[in-house]
Amino acid sequence: MLAVVPPPVTVRVPSKINLHLAVGDLREDGYHELVTVFQALSLADEVTVAVTDDPGVEVYGEGEKSVPTGANNLAWRAVQALAAHVGRAESDSKVRVVLRKGIPVAGGMAGGSADAAATLVGLASLWKLEITRDELADIAAKLGSDVPFALYGGTALGTGRGERLVPVLSRHTFHWVLAFDQKGLSTPRVFTELDRLREEGDPPRIGSHAPVVEALASGDPRQLALLLGNDLQAAAVSLRPGLRRTLRAGVNAGALAGTVSGSGPTCAFLCEDAETALEVAAELSGAGVCRTVRVAHGPVPGARMVGGENDHRPVPPQVHA
Numbered sequence: 001m002l003a004v005v006p007p008p009v010t011v012r013v014p015s016k017i018n019l020h021l022a023v024g025d026l027r028e029d030g031y032h033e034l035v036t037v038f039q040a041l042s043l044a045d046e047v048t049v050a051v052t053d054d055p056g057v058e059v060y061g062e063g064e065k066s067v068p069t070g071a072n073n074l075a076w077r078a079v080q081a082l083a084a085h086v087g088r089a090e091s092d093s094k095v096r097v098v099l100r101k102g103i104p105v106a107g108g109m110a111g112g113s114a115d116a117a118a119t120l121v122g123l124a125s126l127w128k129l130e131i132t133r134d135e136l137a138d139i140a141a142k143l144g145s146d147v148p149f150a151l152y153g154g155t156a157l158g159t160g161r162g163e164r165l166v167p168v169l170s171r172h173t174f175h176w177v178l179a180f181d182q183k184g185l186s187t188p189r190v191f192t193e194l195d196r197l198r199e200e201g202d203p204p205r206i207g208s209h210a211p212v213v214e215a216l217a218s219g220d221p222r223q224l225a226l227l228l229g230n231d232l233q234a235a236a237v238s239l240r241p242g243l244r245r246t247l248r249a250g251v252n253a254g255a256l257a258g259t260v261s262g263s264g265p266t267c268a269f270l271c272e273d274a275e276t277a278l279e280v281a282a283e284l285s286g287a288g289v290c291r292t293v294r295v296a297h298g299p300v301p302g303a304r305m306v307g308g309e310n311d312h313r314p315v316p317p318q319v320h321a
C-alpha cells in the first residue's frame, strides 16, 4: 500500500518589539533577569514544513545570506526538539523547512525565534500531534527566551529570562515605523556591553512596567510614546553610535517617539496613526540613516497556519529606503 504524504503546512509568525525592557543583574546561568512588555507586529516571516526525502532548511528573503541552513538554524533545532519530545524516530522526522524572511536577521525583532515557533506549530499539524500550545511553549522556552512569545503573540508581560508570559490588555492598534540597520548586532554581545557599562558607571535604569500596561489599556499612542523604555538601548548605541542619529531622524520625521527594538539595531518609531506612519516612513527613507524602512502595526496574533478560514492575509503597505 502507498503511504499518504500529508500536504505541506505554512505558518505565518510575527516579529516582536519590546515596549518596555528592564534588564536586571546577570544570573549564574549567564542570563539576565528581565521584566519586559512584548508586542507582536505585522512584520512577519512565513515558514513552510513538508515531509521529504531530502531534509534541510532553505532561506529566502530579508538577510537570506546571513542565515545558517545547517544544525545552527533555530528552526532546525525546533524540528529536533519536537521530534525528541514526542519520541519520533529520525526516519519518521524527515522534513524540509522553507523560511521566507521579512524580519531582519540579528535585528532585535526575534526573527530566528519566530521561525522556531512557526516550525513547532507547523510540525504539530503536519505530524498530527495532540499537543497544546502550552506544551509547545515549554519546548519553545528551551530553544530561546523569545520563542514562547512568538507562539502566543499579542501583547504580553515577560519575566524570568523573558520566557514566562502573561497577556496584557491592549485596546488599540498601534502604528510603527521600523528602521533596519546596515548589519545586525549579536544579542549576547549587547547584554555583555550593558554589564560593562554598569561596571564602569551607573547608566540610568528604566522604571516600573505598570504605567506602560495602563497606557496599553487606555489605547492612547501619545501616552504610550512617553513611556517606551529599553535598558539595552544604551548598550546598543554604545556598540553602534549611528543609532543615535537614526532615533533622532524618526522623531524629526514626525514619530511620537522612537526606541531601539530589543538588543537592536532595528529602531522602532511609534506613530499617531497609519497615515502618519506612512509619512514618517517616506521621510525616514530619504534621510540616509538606515538600510530599509518598513511600516507595521500591532498587536497581531502569534504563529498560526496560513490558509485557514480566519486567515485574511493582510498585506501592510511597505516603504523601501
Ligand SMILES: C[C@](O)(CO)[C@H](O)COP(=O)(O)OP(=O)(O)OC[C@H]1O[C@@H](n2ccc(N)nc2=O)[C@H](O)[C@@H]1O
Residues within 6 Å of the ligand: 018, 021, 030, 031, 032, 033, 034, 036, 108, 110, 113, 143, 144, 145, 146, 147, 160, 161, 162, 187, 188, 191, 262, 263
Ligand atoms: C533581547 C531580547 O530579544 C528581549 O526580548 C531577548 O532577551 C533575547 O532573547 P533570545 O534572542 O531568544 O536570547 P537567547 O537565545 O535566549 O539567549 C542568547 C543570549 O543572550 C543573553 N541573554 C538572553 C536573554 C536574557 N534574559 N538574558 C541574557 O543575558 C545571554 O548571553 C544568552 O546566551
Ligand SMILES: Nc1ncnc2c1ncn2[C@@H]1O[C@H](COP(=O)(O)OP(=O)(O)OP(=O)(O)O)[C@@H](O)[C@H]1O
Residues within 6 Å of the ligand: 066, 067, 068, 072, 073, 074, 075, 099, 104, 105, 106, 107, 108, 109, 110, 111, 112, 113, 115, 116, 146, 184, 185, 187, 262, 263, 264
Ligand atoms: N531561522 C533563523 N533566522 C535568522 N537567524 C537565525 C536563524 N537561525 C539561526 N540564526 C542565527 O541567529 C542569529 C540571530 O538571529 P535573529 O534574527 O534571531 O536575531 P534577533 O532578531 O536579534 O534575535 P532576538 O531579538 O531574539 O535577540 C543570526 O545572526 C543567525 O546567525
